[in-house]
Amino acid sequence: MSEHHSGPVETGAPMNYAEHEKTYDMFIAGTKFGTIILVALMIAMGIGFFTSAGLIGGFLAWVALSGAGVVMMR
Template sequence: MAEHHSGPAETGAPMDYAEHEKTYNFFIGAAKLGTIFCVALLIAMAAGFFSSVGFFGATLLFIILNIAGFMLLR
C-alpha cells in the first residue's frame, strides 16, 4: 500500500539559494510593476469615462502614471 519513510522529506539535490532569491526578487518586481500598470489603467479609464479629457487625454495620463510609478520604484 503506502510507503512509510522515517527520514527527511527532501533527499534530493541541495537547494540553490542564490537562484531562489533571484526568482523571488523577479516575482516581487513583476508584481509591483503589474500593480502599478493596473492602477494606472483604472485611473486613466476613470478619467477618460467620467471627465472631459477623452481618449487621448486618458492615454497620455496612463503613460504619465506608468512612468511616474516606474520612477518611484527605482
C-alpha cells in the same frame, strides 16, 4: 528529478539558493510594477470615461502615471 539521489527522501536534492533568491526578487518586482501599471490604468480609465479628456487624454494620463509610478518605485 531524473537524477538518482541517495539518502532519505525528506532531505531532497540540494537547493540552489542564489537562483531561488533571484527568482523571488523577479517575482516581487513583477508584482510591484504590474500593480503600479494596473492602478494607473484604472485611474486613466476614470479620467477618460468621466471627464472630457476622452481616449487620448486617458491614454496620456496612463502613460504619465505609469512612468511616474515606475520612477518612484525604483
